[in-house]
Amino acid sequence: MTTADGGDGAVLSALSHWQAQGLSVRLVTVVQSYGSAPYGVGTLYALNAQGQEAGVLAGTCLGSWVKTRTGRIKERRVAVITAGSADGLDLPCGGRLEFLIEDNPDPDHVCEWRMALGTRACIRRTIDTAGGRPLLAAASAREPCRWTGHLWQGIYGPDWCLLLVGADAVSAHLARIAQTLGFSVTVSEPRAEHRAGFPAGLGTVTEAMPDDAVMALQPDARTAIVALAHDPRLDDLGLWAAAPSAAFYVAALGSAATHARRCARLLSLGLDPAAVLRIQGPAGLAIHSRTPAEIAVSIAAALVSHRRCETHARTDFHAT
Structure with missing residues (x-):
């Protein structure tokens, strides 16, 4: 099951489907975008242990690079990686991206997130790389996404x-x-x-x-x-x-x-x-x-x- 559909709902649906099958999964979020990088802050990408992908990075060179890099992350619930010339990847646009990697996010949390978006509401998702369960709350579409280097707050709307x-x-x-x-x-x-x-x-x-x-x-x-x-x-x-x-x-x-x-x-x-x-x-x-x-x-x-x-x-x- 690989989809290039950019909708958050499609990515989360794939994630839930894989988790229901008992597969190990990772959720990747673009938390910082510098220069003319091709993917915006908040972009979601998911992959599983069988190499299947979901999201706009699916099937792309950048997606393959992220997949390789995430494979090197061992026994860490949450990690951060960067993509740019200094990291061994020359993006065609010359930009740089920073990714938040979540290893096997809680299935109940993913389901709650999906259901919230299913009501066509805007949602704020907060996650701290230092630990703790990600939090969901109602948000305004005009709220900013925030990344402090360890705390991510993403604002997500319905598909x-x-x-x-x-x-x-x-x-x-x-x-x-x-x-x-x-x-x-x-x-x-x-x-x-x-x-x-x-x-x-x-x-x-x-x-x-x-x-x-x-x-x-x-x-x-x-x-x-x-x-x-x-x-x-x-x-x-x-x-x-x-x-x-x-x-x-x-x-x-x-x-x-x-x-x-x-x-x-x-x-x-x-x-x-x-x-x-x-x-x-x-x-x-x-x-x-x-x-x-x-x-x-x-x-x-x-x-x-x-x-x-x-x-x-x-x-x-x-x-x-």
């Missing part, structure tokens, strides 16, 4: 979610890309023939109407919603519920003229003008995309841009 209205070729390509970006994908598609043709393994497909799907998801600041149904009756329903929500990105496919008509319809139905202005249309970055795959790439790029803008605006928050 990123993407709701797609409509199941078609663009949705399939976008779902596939979004999963590699750490998004949990849900597709709202009331049309049976479209659901039948949607590839398996690209997220949860529901026959719920788009507005019901939005409300069931309870969008928060780590949720994006994109209307791709090519049917105003479905797209408008989803946007009606999504635009006033806390979702960090709300968008719809279609030309500028189509979007203008869409906004006029939503305004005529009484949707608040400020909410209508939140809807990006056409969805995606302007890269002259034409094919379904290209359109999906442009929307995925917009998701990354908006996600990074949000998390950089509060640079103290760990974004997986």
Whole structure:
């Protein structure tokens, strides 16, 4: 079981799965990042005694280096290692990373952590390398991550979610890309023939109407919603519920003229003008995309841009 999914929930799920099998495991956390290092503070990476990995470092050269270094740590519950030119590893970016290594973290603690994130709350996790059980507490997304050299306080939010209205070729390509970006994908598609043709393994497909799907998801600041149904009756329903929500990105496919008509319809139905202005249309970055795959790439790029803008605006928050 190896996954490159960057979501904290996916890493913790893998960790729990391995522990349930009785495997020896290690949890690795980036606690310090210098220069243009490729992984942010708070990034999680897990591995087990069979060499399986989970997290964004899985399958990378840096992940292999960390795996080798952690293998040299003997009989230490918690340890710290650094990666950089002075440590025998020249990162392409010239940066340096500091890792906190936890040997066989308490399974009950990992389960409690997973359950807390499952409520879509922000969590502060505190661990002291000098000893003691790690602590979990409710936190604000604006709290900073802190590393003193022996005390780590990480702020973790729930996994990123993407709701797609409509199941078609663009949705399939976008779902596939979004999963590699750490998004949990849900597709709202009331049309049976479209659901039948949607590839398996690209997220949860529901026959719920788009507005019901939005409300069931309870969008928060780590949720994006994109209307791709090519049917105003479905797209408008989803946007009606999504635009006033806390979702960090709300968008719809279609030309500028189509979007203008869409906004006029939503305004005529009484949707608040400020909410209508939140809807990006056409969805995606302007890269002259034409094919379904290209359109999906442009929307995925917009998701990354908006996600990074949000998390950089509060640079103290760990974004997986």
